[in-house]
Amino acid sequence: MPSFNLSSSGFVFLIGYLLLGGFVVQLALVVFNSFRSAAHARAASSLALERLALDVRTARLRFDSVEQERSGWNGIRKFTVAKKIAECADTFSFHLTPHDRRPIPAFKPGQYLTFQLTLPGQAKPLVRCYSISDCARSTHYRVTIKRCPPPPKTEHPPGRGSSFFCDNIKEGDILDVKAPAGHFFLELEKEKAAVLISGGVGITPMIAMAHALIEARSTREVWFFFGSRGSEDHMLRAETLALTQKYPKLNLHICYSRPGKDDVIDRDFQHEGRVTVELMKSLLPSQNYNFYLCGPGAFMETITDDLRTWGVPDAAVHFEAFGPASVKKTAKPEAKAAFTAAPFAGGQLISFAKSGQTTSWSPAHATLLDAAEACGVRIEAGCRAGNCGACLVAIKSGEVEYLNDHGAEAEAGSCLACICKPKGALTIDA
Ligand SMILES: Cc1cc2nc3c(=O)[nH]c(=O)nc-3n(C[C@H](O)[C@H](O)[C@H](O)COP(=O)(O)OP(=O)(O)OC[C@H]3O[C@@H](n4cnc5c(N)ncnc54)[C@H](O)[C@@H]3O)c2cc1C
CATH class of the missing domain: 3.40.50.80 (Nucleotide-binding domain of ferredoxin-NADP reductase (FNR) module)
Incomplete structure (x- = not known):
């Protein structure tokens, strides 16, 4: 068997060498591992940052679309009549696509669009509301319009806005439209039948x-x-x-x-x-x-x-309620009874300066517009909810109070007749 001859100093050197070698290896491993975990940590943190950025972008997109859906657009937007379809006698559907080709907001089923119509020979635009007659589509809105006939046994001409749609508006025309609005809608989340x-x-x-x-x-x-x-x-x-x-x-x-x-x-x-x-x-x-x-x-x-x-x-x-020739808001029986029992005493006289009519306010009228219509005074009206601004009328004297919040602006010295009532004696320019 070959002998292995090692001096004691050599032995000490060998042990030292091995120990040092082990230490160096250990140190290298520690350094390598710490580099590796730092790289890992860097990779993980940059991944987390990327994820965060993605989440922020997604949230932003969601926010934008919710915001777009919620707020529609401000004021007037141009829409092109992409299709005009004859539905039945004196009734047409109109498909309206946005002229700017940008997305159109969703709406709640039951809401309406407000149109500002420029009728030939009329200085002031005619404002009319029409319900959206389809569910939300990304490309267009649809409205379905019936010519409003004259009241029975009268010689009056048929409705101006509806006749304009039926007779004059054609495919390719551009219309001024306000965003979907209205409080009459079906809440899809509700389960009640x-x-x-x-x-x-x-x-x-x-x-x-x-x-x-x-x-x-x-x-x-x-x-x-x-x-x-x-x-x-x-x-x-x-x-x-x-x-x-x-x-x-x-x-x-x-x-x-x-x-x-x-x-x-x-x-x-x-x-x-x-x-x-x-x-x-x-x-x-x-x-x-x-x-x-x-x-x-x-x-x-x-x-x-x-x-x-x-x-x-x-x-x-x-x-x-659909427009002037349609429903009067049904006064609650309590209000009708209160009026019969105790009509407002003297003070609240309403005068209509242009037509020379006067009437007294009663709680059976839901609004100033109702009071005007009850005595045959015509005030333009569209949505009857304070949104479209069609019923804006100048106040000559007196004050009104509003029954609801309103989307349309009412300049000083005027009022939105469809959602206000007089505070006392009132004269308006109608
Ligand atoms: C929220 C909402 C949604 C609506 N959605 C729809 C819809 O989806 N589809 C639809 O077809 N309609 C809808 N309407 C009704 C629509 O807005 C109009 O009210 C309707 O088209 C009549 O308007 P017009 O301009 O044609 O009539 P107007 O010109 O305002 O005339 C109204 C009536 O008065 C008569 N009249 C004319 N001259 C006189 C006079 N001198 N004295 C007395 N009466 C006279 C006319 O013959 C007519 O009967 C909606 C209304 C509202 C408020």
Whole structure:
């Protein structure tokens, strides 16, 4: 066996060498590891920063789109009439695309657009509101407009704004439009079953509501009552009939008061006659629903009164009044009773300077506009909610108080007649 001869100093040197070598290796490892973990830490922190930046960008995008959706646009925006579609007698749908081709905000189903129309020979633009008759689309809004006929047994011309749309507006025209607005809308997040009740052109916000429920894949129970004379003036008819295939929980009841000779019951409509609360009582299991109404004035007054008698609380009844020839806001019975019992004494005389009329204020009038209409004084009106500014009228003397917040500006010395009432004797320039 070969001998291994090592001196003691050599042995000490060897041990020292090995120990030092181990130490150097250990040190190198420590240095390497710390470099590695520093690199790791650097990589991890730069990843976290990137993630944070991404989150900030996503949040910003979300914020922008929520903001865009929420606020729409300020003032007037130009829209091009991309399509004009004849729906039924004297009724057209208009598809409106933004002229600037930028995104259009979503809206709540039931809301309307406000148009500033430049009519030939008119110095002042005519302001009119039209409900959006479709669910939110990224490309366009749709409104459906029926020519407003003259009041029965009068020689008055038909409505100016609606006739202008029906006769003059054509594809390619550019319109001045204010952003979607209005407090009459269906809250899609709510689960309570809903009853949509409409007559004639009042179908427009209801169709938007039904489409929105379909788009949202809602499973909410919905009853849809619609009334017109017959199929020839049932606007958006094919679309209404198709709703039940797309929304199984929708119970559609079409009532024709004077069905045409080709209108077949149970195929084209379900009931001969008008939409009534009696009909609802015979079909609905209870009155525990949210009711949404839109239609001619008399129709809405009857339905709201009958719903109240049926025990439906006012808070569950939502309605939209369509313009001057349409509904008067139904004064609550308490207000009517108060007026009959104790009419306002003397002071609150309203004078209309231009027309030379006077009347006294009563709590049965919901607003100054109502008081004017009740005595035959015409004040332009659009939304009847203080948004469109059409009813702005100069105050000659006296003061008013507002019943609600208003979106439209009311300059000093003028008032928005649709949402105010006099504070005392008042003279306005109407
Ligand atoms: C929120 C909202 C949403 C609406 N949505 C829709 C919709 O989706 N579709 C739709 O078609 N409509 C809708 N409307 C109604 C619409 O805004 C207009 O009110 C309607 O088109 C009538 O306006 P006009 O300019 O055509 O009529 P106007 O010119 O204002 O005339 C109104 C009525 O007065 C009569 N009249 C004319 N001259 C006189 C006179 N000297 N004295 C007495 N009466 C006279 C006219 O014959 C007509 O019957 C909506 C209204 C509101 C407030």
